[in-house]
Amino acid sequence: MGKVKSAIxxxxxxxxxxxxxxxxxxxxxxxxxxxxxxxxxxxSMIPLGGDITGEATAVIYPEGVISDSDYNYVVSxxxxxxxxxxxxxxxxxLSKGSLWxxxxxxxxxxxxxxxxxxxxxxxxxxxxxxxxxxxxxSVTVVDGYAVRLTIPAxxxxxxxxxYDVSARSEALSDAGHAVNYLTLAGKLDLRDGTEYDSSxxxxxxxxxxxxxxxxxxxxxxAGTDALRIDLTNEGFDKLNSILTAGDSNSxxxxxxxxxxxxxxxxxxxxxSDKSLYFQASKSxxxxxxxxxxxxxxxxxxxxxxxDSKESTATSLLAMTPAxxxxxxxxxxxxxxxxxxxxxxxxxxxxxxxxxxxxxIILLYALAVIxxxxxxxxxxxxxxxxAAVLGLALLCVSNVVTFEAVRxxxxxxxxxxxxxxxxxxxxxxxxxxxxxxxxxxxxxxALVGVGELAACGLIFxxxxxxxxxxYWFTRFMWYVxxxxxxxxxxxxxxxxxxxxxx
Amino acid sequence: xIKLSSKMRLFAIISSALIVIGLALGTVFHFTSxxxxxxxxxxxxxxxxTVSYVYTxxxxxxxxxxxCEDAFGGAGLKSISVAxxxxxxxxxxxxxxxxxxxxxxxxxxxxAINAKIAEATSMFNDIPQSRASFHTExxxxxxxxxxxxxxxxxxxxxxxxxxxxLIRYKLSAMCVAAVAQLHCFALLAAVLALCRxxxxxxxxxxxxxxxxxxxxxxxxxxxxxxxNRKDGxxxxxSLAEIADLSxxxxxxxxLVFCVFLALAAVLVFIxxxxxxxxxxxxxxxxxxxxxxxxxxxxxxxxxxxxxxAAFGNAFAKSKxxxxxxxxx
Numbered sequence: 107m108g109k110v111k112s113a114i115x116x117x118x119x120x121x122x123x124x125x126x127x128x129x130x131x132x133x134x135x136x137x138x139x140x141x142x143x144x145x146x147x148x149x150s151m152i153p154l155g156g157d158i159t160g161e162a163t164a165v166i167y168p169e170g171v172i173s174d175s176d177y178n179y180v181v182s183x184x185x186x187x188x189x190x191x192x193x194x195x196x197x198x199x200l201s202k203g204s205l206w207x208x209x210x211x212x213x214x215x216x217x218x219x220x221x222x223x224x225x226x227x228x229x230x231x232x233x234x235x236x237x238x239x240x241x242x243x244s245v246t247v248v249d250g251y252a253v254r255l256t257i258p259a260x261x262x263x264x265x266x267x268x269y270d271v272s273a274r275s276e277a278l279s280d281a282g283h284a285v286n287y288l289t290l291a292g293k294l295d296l297r298d299g300t301e302y303d304s305s306x307x308x309x310x311x312x313x314x315x316x317x318x319x320x321x322x323x324x325x326x327x328a329g330t331d332a333l334r335i336d337l338t339n340e341g342f343d344k345l346n347s348i349l350t351a352g353d354s355n356s357x358x359x360x361x362x363x364x365x366x367x368x369x370x371x372x373x374x375x376x377x378s379d380k381s382l383y384f385q386a387s388k389s390x391x392x393x394x395x396x397x398x399x400x401x402x403x404x405x406x407x408x409x410x411x412x413d414s415k416e417s418t419a420t421s422l423l424a425m426t427p428a429x430x431x432x433x434x435x436x437x438x439x440x441x442x443x444x445x446x447x448x449x450x451x452x453x454x455x456x457x458x459x460x461x462x463x464x465x466i467i468l469l470y471a472l473a474v475i476x477x478x479x480x481x482x483x484x485x486x487x488x489x490x491x492a493a494v495l496g497l498a499l500l501c502v503s504n505v506v507t508f509e510a511v512r513x514x515x516x517x518x519x520x521x522x523x524x525x526x527x528x529x530x531x532x533x534x535x536x537x538x539x540x541x542x543x544x545x546x547x548x549x550x551a552l553v554g555v556g557e558l559a560a561c562g563l564i565f566x567x568x569x570x571x572x573x574x575x576y577w578f579t580r581f582m583w584y585v586x587x588x589x590x591x592x593x594x595x596x597x598x599x600x601x602x603x604x605x606x607x
Numbered sequence: 608x609i610k611l612s613s614k615m616r617l618f619a620i621i622s623s624a625l626i627v628i629g630l631a632l633g634t635v636f637h638f639t640s641x642x643x644x645x646x647x648x649x650x651x652x653x654x655x656x657t658v659s660y661v662y663t664x665x666x667x668x669x670x671x672x673x674x675c676e677d678a679f680g681g682a683g684l685k686s687i688s689v690a691x692x693x694x695x696x697x698x699x700x701x702x703x704x705x706x707x708x709x710x711x712x713x714x715x716x717x718x719a720i721n722a723k724i725a726e727a728t729s730m731f732n733d734i735p736q737s738r739a740s741f742h743t744e745x746x747x748x749x750x751x752x753x754x755x756x757x758x759x760x761x762x763x764x765x766x767x768x769x770x771x772x773l774i775r776y777k778l779s780a781m782c783v784a785a786v787a788q789l790h791c792f793a794l795l796a797a798v799l800a801l802c803r804x805x806x807x808x809x810x811x812x813x814x815x816x817x818x819x820x821x822x823x824x825x826x827x828x829x830x831x832x833x834x835n836r837k838d839g840x841x842x843x844x845s846l847a848e849i850a851d852l853s854x855x856x857x858x859x860x861x862l863v864f865c866v867f868l869a870l871a872a873v874l875v876f877i878x879x880x881x882x883x884x885x886x887x888x889x890x891x892x893x894x895x896x897x898x899x900x901x902x903x904x905x906x907x908x909x910x911x912x913x914x915x916a917a918f919g920n921a922f923a924k925s926k927x928x929x930x931x932x933x934x935x
Contacts, residue, residue, distance in 0.1 A: 182734040204740040246744035423692035436878040488812035502864040535830035553760040557808040
């Protein structure tokens with residue numbers, strides 16, 4: 107390759123890397139917007155796990171249970187106007203740990219059956235949350251009669267730091283929606299009013315709306331998300347007869363227990379297909395799908411939660427991350443340091459060939475950052491390791507090949523012959539490793555749940571990027587080394603045998 | 608060049624001892640406390656003290672934290688983790704304690720915190736809105752699904768890598784890959800059971816990574832063995848000598864790979880420690896990551912070549928054709 111061609115390709119590539127690196131890592135105010143608009147880098151838009159940006163937690167109380175602070179707030183208030191309520195509380199509730207339980211709920215067995223029902227509910231909620239694909243979540247039974255849910259807040263760095271207020275409120279809204287909807291009790295029903303009324307069910311008392319539904323799932327196509335409900339044959343016929351019999355100006359609403367879940371049918375219109383689609387955001391459609399599928403398959407909570415008549419409304423708290431408030435910055439610093447160490451190592455060991463390798467390492471980092479931003483995988487500390495494992499795979503593949511080339515040069519071959527033979531010798535070793543890793547990563551992503559699945563997907567991207575960039579290294583080696591007069595010096599290889607001109 | 612082939616007996620003794628002791632200890636814990644592993648984080652029950660305060664009574668979180676830390680210190684309690692979050696017109700701070708923490712001490716500390724809060728807020732009102740409460744929290748084993756799926760994923764990864772090795776090489780190589788992988792799983796399980804490292808979902812991920820790292824090291828070594836067996840000069844060497852030579856040739860690359868990952872783990876966890884200033888938070892994933900990559904290095908770089916020599920000799924004795932690379 108000629109010097110000019112080599113220089114043009116090198117300059118173009120380096121410029122592309124610099125521009126991409128700037129977009130990927132630098133967040134700043136948009137020029138001309140007077141600081142109102144802000145550009146958030148790819149890196150700051152990657153959704154981060156609960157261990158890095160904190161978790162959202164909420165305690166939900168079943169009907170008949172109130173918290174210690176709610177109880178104390180009422181009984182400690184000595185205002186005359188509050189006397190009746192205070193006396194009612196003193197008479198009605200009994201202390202159990204830090205909770206206060208309605209004596210009627212405790213029953214004859216001192217609340218054993220009630221505690222058991224709360225525990226069963228917690229197990230169903232845990233199962234529903236596990237289907238949401240969170241990288242980490244936990245469900246605990248608090249003092250035997252309340253349930254605590256902890257899920258990742260789902261913030262990106264810009265949302266976590268409040269640089270992107272709408273992204274922060276969207277993440278909290280998604281988490282709040284999940285907590286509110288995945289803890290709904292009762293069976294499915296179809297009603298003709300937006301508010302619950304015991305008489306507004308459209309399903310006759312002999313029928314069961316749950317039996318109309320085969321399954322529910324979240325559906326996504328071309329950027330549009332929806333809830334998909336598949337009806338049984340019997341359900342399709344019966345639902346059609348209910349809807350066509352109604353007034354065309356009215357609507358029917360799906361309820362779970364006493365809650366309208368905001369899924370609406372237009373009356374007077376026949377259904378054309380057994381699969382029904384309700385458009386909603388990705389997170390909301392997942393919540394609806396999990397809830398409806400779970401209830402239709404018989405997993406129903408026995409207690410009503412979030413009864414605002416008795417206790418203060420469930421509040422979702424965004425907690426500080428376990429790794430400290432500045433965890434994202436330190437983690438980014440650690441990953442930066444790892445990248446820097448691998449760059450310095452390769453430059454010391456392979457001189458200007460090390461610079462080629464450094465360029466490839468930077469390309470790997472940018473490719474992974476861009477992919478994570480586009481796909482929106484939640485990254486935890488283990489997820490960062492998945493990306494580092496991909497980087498290690500790339501580095502070790504290149505080191506193995508560079509050493510194979512070095513061995514060839516040591517027996518007197520020219521650089522171009524050595525490169526050809528070196529790559530040929532390591533072809534199957536590198537291919538084997540990458541094939542096994544790509545298959546393993548795909549299995550992790552498909553079979554695993556939560557953090558394991560997320561890490562599998564990240565490693566899948568990393569392993570593919572590693573193999574593609576492994577071959578790109580050879581191309582760039584050829585391009586960048588073309589103008590060099592002494593190609594042995596370029597690679598940091600010693601010339602063991604003198605060439606016979 | 609280290610003669611790894613002659614060290615098979617030593618490796619077998621080390622591995623068997625670790626596996627037997629680890630699994631035996633895990634079994635004892637399984638029958639005494641229903642915990643083969645020390646389940647941590649999302650899989651374990653805990654106790655907590657939740658302190659809610661309002662801005663009208665306390666302006667700084669540090670003031671409330673000082674009251675709490677004095678009370679816990681006075682009761683001889685140490686929390687596993689602390690997290691806080693804004694709640695309406697105030698903040699909620701949650702101190703987590705292990706499930707074995709003393710209930711009486713926790714109740715006493717909670718009372719002491721409430722007394723101090725009442726004292727500090729007496730100038731504002733008679734009944735403080737800020738309040739501490741003590742809870743016992745029983746974990747629901749939703750994590751079992753994660754564990755079972757991780758086990759299935761590991762099993763499928765194992766089968767796929769073994770089948771791939773069989774397709775690429777021959778039976779003896781497949782045996783080496785299979786035993787090396789199983790050895791890695793057993794050793795890691797034994798180390799986790801033995802050291803009682805809390806098992807969280809991050810730990811499961813590191814266990815899978817250890818299996819993958821072992822597969823990388825074994826793959827490089829097997830490929831080199833095949834190449835050396837076809838090489839004119841090396842083909843005359845015995846199986847043990849070829850295994851040793853191949854291990855020496857791939858040692859640098861495998862070492863770079865394992866050390867790179869171990870260094871990355873060390874660096875991430877040192878900086879995580881700087882960030883969290885809590886050793887308990889980072890200890891479990893850090894120990895597991897280091898154990899995982901140590902097991903991968905030992906299993907993939909030292910154990911596998913010695914195993915190949917042992918298997919190769921056994922196969923040669925049974926008159927089976929030695930390992931042959933079909934890829935060319």
